[in-house]
Amino acid sequence: MTTSYDLTELQKETRMGALGSETSNREIRRIDLSDFALRKTEIAHQLWDAAVDVGFFQIVNHGIALDDVRNAFAMTERFFALPDAVKAQYPLKKALNVGWESRAQVRPSTGTPDQKESYQITRPHMVDLWPTDEELAGFQATMQAFEGQCWQVAMQVLSCFAWKLGFDEAFFLRAHDPAQASYQSTLRLLHYFATPPGQQAGLGLWRAGAHTDFDCLTLLFQRQGQGGLQVCPGKEMESLAWTSVEPDEQAVTCNIGDMLMRWSDDQLPSNFHRVKNPLPGEYMGPRYSMAFFAQANRDATIEGPGRKYPPITAGDYLNQRVAANFKAY
Ligand SMILES: O=C(O)CCC(=O)C(=O)O
Ligand SMILES: [Fe+2]
Numbered sequence: 011m012t013t014s015y016d017l018t019e020l021q022k023e024t025r026m027g028a029l030g031s032e033t034s035n036r037e038i039r040r041i042d043l044s045d046f047a048l049r050k051t052e053i054a055h056q057l058w059d060a061a062v063d064v065g066f067f068q069i070v071n072h073g074i075a076l077d078d079v080r081n082a083f084a085m086t087e088r089f090f091a092l093p094d095a096v097k098a099q100y101p102l103k104k105a106l107n108v109g110w111e112s113r114a115q116v117r118p119s120t121g122t123p124d125q126k127e128s129y130q131i132t133r134p135h136m137v138d139l140w141p142t143d144e145e146l147a148g149f150q151a152t153m154q155a156f157e158g159q160c161w162q163v164a165m166q167v168l169s170c171f172a173w174k175l176g177f178d179e180a181f182f183l184r185a186h187d188p189a190q191a192s193y194q195s196t197l198r199l200l201h202y203f204a205t206p207p208g209q210q211a212g213l214g215l216w217r218a219g220a221h222t223d224f225d226c227l228t229l230l231f232q233r234q235g236q237g238g239l240q241v242c243p244g245k246e247m248e249s250l251a252w253t254s255v256e257p258d259e260q261a262v263t264c265n266i267g268d269m270l271m272r273w274s275d276d277q278l279p280s281n282f283h284r285v286k287n288p289l290p291g292e293y294m295g296p297r298y299s300m301a302f303f304a305q306a307n308r309d310a311t312i313e314g315p316g317r318k319y320p321p322i323t324a325g326d327y328l329n330q331r332v333a334a335n336f337k338a339y
């Protein structure tokens with residue numbers, strides 16, 4: 011199934027576990043998506059420039075109503091508040107990238123488990139993985155609707171990148187077709203545990219260890235007051251200087267993943283990011299976030315316009331990355 015492709019992304023990641031320093035010298039640009047159809051050319055240039063410069067950017071007026079984001083967060087909190095015995099009925103299926111795990115993701119950068127639990131939704135593979143309506147009424151319907159909204163926004167952004175790369179505008183839309191059984195875009199709900207007093211970043215534990223994402227494009231939803239996300243652009247990785255991305259519930263934070271970096275022949279860089287444990291004096295409570303990973307369908311072939319890398323299917327590509335991140339499941 012997997013190829014013997016040598017993933018330099020993984021080799022890079024093992025070097026990124028150190029605490030490093032903080033810098034506010036990088037601008038996390040905000041791009042306004044309103045009147046998308048009319049302003050598409052202008053938006054495409056802005057997205058491209060932000061993606062090339064820092065790789066992380068935020069979009070506003072993206073079309074997902076704030077109430078829908080808040081409802082999805084409320085459901086996320088309720089899901090994670092279920093007893094572990096209930097959640098354990100829906101365990102992570104590593105090969106399919108779906109289900110619930112707790113403290114099971116060990117990043118190549120840190121070698122320690124992320125201080126979190128997560129639940130992943132990938133549409134074609136959810137048989138027996140949804141909590142029942144008795145356990146959590148409305149969860150499945152809310153999350154399916156929210157996943158669809160995320161997909162729409164991701165496709166708008168990706169259509170801009172397709173055009174800038176010289177592909178036709180529907181290129182990535184076809185590659186992320188939810189009607190196919192090979193669909194593998196994922197909505198991930200995340201709960202980072204409250205930090206017990208005395209257990210802080212210096213102890214070598216991370217809410218999420220430094221990593222790049224596997225996918226084409228990530229949409230990240232953060233909650234007001236629940237910070238901790240930090241970014242280090244790949245081209246500056248030697249500096250180990252990290253910039254905080256402040257949560258803003260009006261904005262969706264976006265980043266390029268390794269799949270699109272490869273698909274763009276490295277024109278669009280993926281970026282290291284991490285979620286640090288709170289430091290003394292900071293908010294120590296739980297942190298919730300939601301991430302939508304636009305991952306091309308398993309049978310899509312990743313091959314850049316200039317054919318810099320040999321072709322690989324998105325399925326084979328993802329298998330290699332997931333295998334390196336989870337203990338046996
Ligand atoms: O929770 C966050 O803010 C970031 C999560 C993340 O980077 C991931 O799950 O890949
Ligand atoms: Fe990530």
